[in-house]
Amino acid sequence: MEEQPLNEKNSGQPQKVKTVARNKDVICDNLLTQAIYRIVFCVISALGCLLSFGFFDRTYGSEEFTFSNDFWQYYTNLSNYYCLGIGIAVCADTLRKLRKGETHGSNTVAPTLKLCGVVMIMVTFLVYSILLGEPNKLEFWNSLGNLCYHVIVPILFIVDFFIFDKHRQIKILDPLKCTFMPLGYVVYILVYGAICRAADLNFEYPYFFLNVDELGYSGVVGWVFALLAVFIAIGYLMFVYDKLVKEDGKWKLDFKNLKVW
Numbered sequence: 001m002e003e004q005p006l007n008e009k010n011s012g013q014p015q016k017v018k019t020v021a022r023n024k025d026v027i028c029d030n031l032l033t034q035a036i037y038r039i040v041f042c043v044i045s046a047l048g049c050l051l052s053f054g055f056f057d058r059t060y061g062s063e064e065f066t067f068s069n070d071f072w073q074y075y076t077n078l079s080n081y082y083c084l085g086i087g088i089a090v091c092a093d094t095l096r097k098l099r100k101g102e103t104h105g106s107n108t109v110a111p112t113l114k115l116c117g118v119v120m121i122m123v124t125f126l127v128y129s130i131l132l133g134e135p136n137k138l139e140f141w142n143s144l145g146n147l148c149y150h151v152i153v154p155i156l157f158i159v160d161f162f163i164f165d166k167h168r169q170i171k172i173l174d175p176l177k178c179t180f181m182p183l184g185y186v187v188y189i190l191v192y193g194a195i196c197r198a199a200d201l202n203f204e205y206p207y208f209f210l211n212v213d214e215l216g217y218s219g220v221v222g223w224v225f226a227l228l229a230v231f232i233a234i235g236y237l238m239f240v241y242d243k244l245v246k247e248d249g250k251w252k253l254d255f256k257n258l259k260v261w
Contacts, residue, residue, distance in 0.1 A: 042087050172239075
């Protein structure tokens with residue numbers, strides 16, 4: 001820990017020095033800056049989540065608002081809901097610290113769960129930008145909802161992790177934990193789709209790489225393993241970044257005192 005001296009005026013007495021603990025493992029440890037940033041994130045993220053319900057999509061030829069009744073089937077939406085929940089919890093904790101009079105610090109709320117959110121939302125951003133979306137077309141950029149939950153929210157959440165979170169918190173197996181929820185989502189969609197098919201109900205797979213009708217289960221499993229490799233790779237890139245610490249004014253990697261689980 002580094003200390004920043006603050007002078008106190010004391011009438012008739014020599015000046016005393018009061019110190020405020022500073023964290024050398026955080027790029028920006030100013031809690032007011034963190035709070036403002038996180039409030040902005042929560043507002044934009046909440047807007048994106050609201051737009052994911054389809055409330056502001058209009059049916060062609062109608063002035064009535066529509067409602068998307070399949071919003072819960074999309075990984076994009078679920079990853080955004082998850083990150084909003086984590087963002088609200090972290091923002092509330094930051095505001096609590098400010099109310100207590102603290103001026104500097106870092107996130108201490110469920111760092112592993114936040115890492116999972118970073119990996120989940122980063123995959124949302126990358127998969128849509130590379131596989132599903134068409135950034136070279138105007139339609140990609142003129143939809144407020146599309147920009148919120150595919151671009152803006154992912155970038156804001158990832159930047160929060162890089163700038164405001166304390167380093168040396170991620171454990172060796174934490175990146176593997178980041179695959180639990182995406183795997184659960186895949187199982188859920190495949191089981192739900194199988195039930196709908198068995199009951200002759202109309203069901204459309206939300207993503208082409210989960211479409212058993214087109215790819216078969218073997219093709220879907222191949223895509224799932226490929227995407228899992230992406231999740232794990234991103235997780236361990238975050239793990240390496242987490243070990244980047246500042247000593248003697250220089251940033252370096254520190255792999256000492258690693259925890260496994």
